């Protein structure tokens with residue numbers, strides 16, 4: 001099991017449940033827009049949010065933003081060690097920084113001292129665009145150079161007494177990303193931040209992230225994730241939460257099972273499944289609901305759910321906890337089933 005690292009009010013690693021992250025798209029000094037976006041992300045299920053700190057105004061905004069949101073904040077900082085210290089002094093919960101790009105040993109020590117004094121966690125990581133030259137020339141661009149680059153940065157922090165570390169090794173090539181995290185997991189017990197970097201636009205990006213992040217999580221690798229998409233960050237959170245739900249790694253949600261429909265279906269099962277899905281979207285109850293198109297293959301799945309329906313030509317059957325609950329007319333599906341569903345969601 002990975003080491004447990006505290007990030008503000010939550011933990012990453014140590015079997016604490018995989019945390020979903022995203023990044024805001026505004027400069028933190030644009031406080032109103034940043035706070036509003038964080039609230040939207042929070043509502044969508046975001047556990048931890050990151051933003052880029054580009055100057056002192058951004059760093060100072062952290063203190064104000066913190067007072068308006070409930071989730072831990074991460075400052076993404078490159079090159080400027082003074083900004084890292086300022087972010088920490090202004091109350092950031094975690095910084096994303098690579099010791100290798102903040103200059104001299106003294107700069108690294110100053111950041112490490114601030115990190116320790118304020119109990120702040122650090123994420124270090126490499127991606128295919130930031131592999132250290134020595135590893136790139138020695139190994140080429142592969143999982144070894146990605147991992148060795150990240151671990152070199154970890155070693156620098158450890159040397160200065162920093163141990164609350166989260167590591168990432170991102171690639172936009174999904175197979176390389178998977179191999180890199182597998183290799184990293186074999187070499188460290190620090191918690192791992194999963195992500196496919198520059199995954200692309202919404203549809204293809206979600207697929208790439210789901211394959212990369214999902215296959216690692218299914219093997220027990222990974223403690224936090226960010227689905228990176230060229231899309232609204234709320235979409236990143238929705239996709240991250242869906243990945244966790246698909247792997248049964250999310251507590252308190254309604255799993256809606258629905259058939260794809262085929263020529264046997266004699267009612268608008270697809271529209272009804274979407275309606276059921278919408279009703280269940282924000283529910284925090286552990287429940288399995290099945291919406292099935294016909295009585296040929298439908299009952300098996302419907303019986304397997306806590307609440308299920310199998311539609312037919314003129315009538316439909318509602319199943320509860322594996323047994324037939326009632327037979328209803330097809331025109332009553334909506335009123336009858338939704339009533340049952342709402343009772344289950346209470």
Ligand code: SF4
Nearest residue numbers: 259261262293294297
């Ligand atoms: S449950 Fe029935 S309608 Fe749905 S896909 Fe299977 S056979 Fe077709």
